[in-house]
Amino acid sequence: MNEQNWPKELREFHDELESVHLGPLWASISSFNSVEPTPRAVPYLWKRDLIQHNLDKAKTLLEVGLGSAERRALFLINPGMQHLQPYGWGGTTQTLYAAIQVVNPGEVAPPHRHTSTALRFVMQGEGGYGTVDGERIPFEPGDYLITPDYCWHEHANEGTEPVVWMDCLDTPFIMALNVSFTEFYPKRRQPLTVPNDFGARRYQGGMVRPISDRGSKPVALGRYRWGLTKQALDGLSELDVDPFDGYAVEYINPTNGKDADGRIGAWMQKLPPGFQGRAHRHVHSQIFYVHQGQGYTVMNGVRFDWSEGDFFALPAWTWHEHVNTSSTEDAYLFSTNDLPMLEPFQFERQVDYDENEGHQTIEHIFQPTVP
Numbered sequence: 001m002n003e004q005n006w007p008k009e010l011r012e013f014h015d016e017l018e019s020v021h022l023g024p025l026w027a028s029i030s031s032f033n034s035v036e037p038t039p040r041a042v043p044y045l046w047k048r049d050l051i052q053h054n055l056d057k058a059k060t061l062l063e064v065g066l067g068s069a070e071r072r073a074l075f076l077i078n079p080g081m082q083h084l085q086p087y088g089w090g091g092t093t094q095t096l097y098a099a100i101q102v103v104n105p106g107e108v109a110p111p112h113r114h115t116s117t118a119l120r121f122v123m124q125g126e127g128g129y130g131t132v133d134g135e136r137i138p139f140e141p142g143d144y145l146i147t148p149d150y151c152w153h154e155h156a157n158e159g160t161e162p163v164v165w166m167d168c169l170d171t172p173f174i175m176a177l178n179v180s181f182t183e184f185y186p187k188r189r190q191p192l193t194v195p196n197d198f199g200a201r202r203y204q205g206g207m208v209r210p211i212s213d214r215g216s217k218p219v220a221l222g223r224y225r226w227g228l229t230k231q232a233l234d235g236l237s238e239l240d241v242d243p244f245d246g247y248a249v250e251y252i253n254p255t256n257g258k259d260a261d262g263r264i265g266a267w268m269q270k271l272p273p274g275f276q277g278r279a280h281r282h283v284h285s286q287i288f289y290v291h292q293g294q295g296y297t298v299m300n301g302v303r304f305d306w307s308e309g310d311f312f313a314l315p316a317w318t319w320h321e322h323v324n325t326s327s328t329e330d331a332y333l334f335s336t337n338d339l340p341m342l343e344p345f346q347f348e349r350q351v352d353y354d355e356n357e358g359h360q361t362i363e364h365i366f367q368p369t370v371p
């Protein structure tokens with residue numbers, strides 16, 4: 001029952017209880033035991049130009065390195081999370097944080113490690129590399145990288161142009177559980193302890209693993225190259241298309257087949273020209289980065305138009321369908337999800353949208369903020 005609908009004496013009693021830090025379950029039970037999830041995050045989209053404009057400004061105001069800014073990254077705050085202190089808990093969805101980070105030529109973002117887990121998708125620039133627990137990992141646009149929790153990591157750029165990537169961390173999840181620990185490495189760099197690009201070189205075979213990795217390892221591979229991901233999608237594209245997601249692959253840990261990162265799932269999906277996905281919804285939330293192409297995603301009846309370089313947030317339990325509006329070009333969407341956080345508790349559920357042949361009615365077109 002709505003608070004206003006309770007008799008006056010009870011409403012006064014509720015206020016009295018609140019003032020002494022007690023709660024009336026008879027009034028709150030339907031909020032706690034909601035019929036279905038009521039996500040705090042809302043569907044939202046950030047345009048490439050808006051991000052670029054503000055990254056350019058950050059570049060002029062901040063230097064990265066030991067003794068100055070540790071990281072130069074802008075994170076995507078979901079409007080529905082904005083009121084949470086501090087900084088909307090870094091929530092792009094209720095569990096996931098996403099940011100765009102830039103490292104200029106010659107800069108080194110110094111090593112640290114933390115309880116939150118991190119993954120990255122490289123957007124632009126040659127000559128960037130990370131060092132993760134003593135392994136130097138070079139990367140190129142389209143590569144997917146992981147920095148599992150509590151691994152020392154730093155970022156550097158030995159190229160001639162800025163290197164830009166998407167970060168995704170489980171920051172809001174860590175904030176909700178209040179389990180954050182962070183340590184700072186005492187020096188500007190950490191020592192290298194294995195050959196460069198160790199993991200990716202050991203797993204060049206793709207479908208085979210070194211015999212020493214028969215026991216499951218949490219970080220067997222830190223870098224997933226774009227060329228191999230694309231090859232996997234091309235192979236899949238000769239077969240049946242998924243009615244909701246086109247052709248999609250998940251990044252996995254090659255020693256055990258589970259998600260590459262223990263707490264954040266990641267996909268690369270290809271929507272072929274003219275693809276019109278059906279709508280469904282699920283408990284897991286997702287953050288999308290448009291790697292290539294153009295189209296739109298309808299979320300709860302609102303159309304979000306996207307093109308290369310844009311980001312959008314799909315909150316939990318939100319109806320959605322993806323469309324590639326090009327009749328000639330594939331669209332590639334990179335996305336992250338919180339499935340690995342939900343599945344151990346059997347929290348995931350999925351429902352198809354059955355009305356109107358699986359398509360929502362578009363009631364509104366989202367107007368993005370531009371610089």
Ligand SMILES: [Fe+2]
Pocket residue numbers: 112113114118153
């Ligand atoms: Fe970090």
Ligand SMILES: [Fe+2]
Pocket residue numbers: 244280281282320
């Ligand atoms: Fe979906």
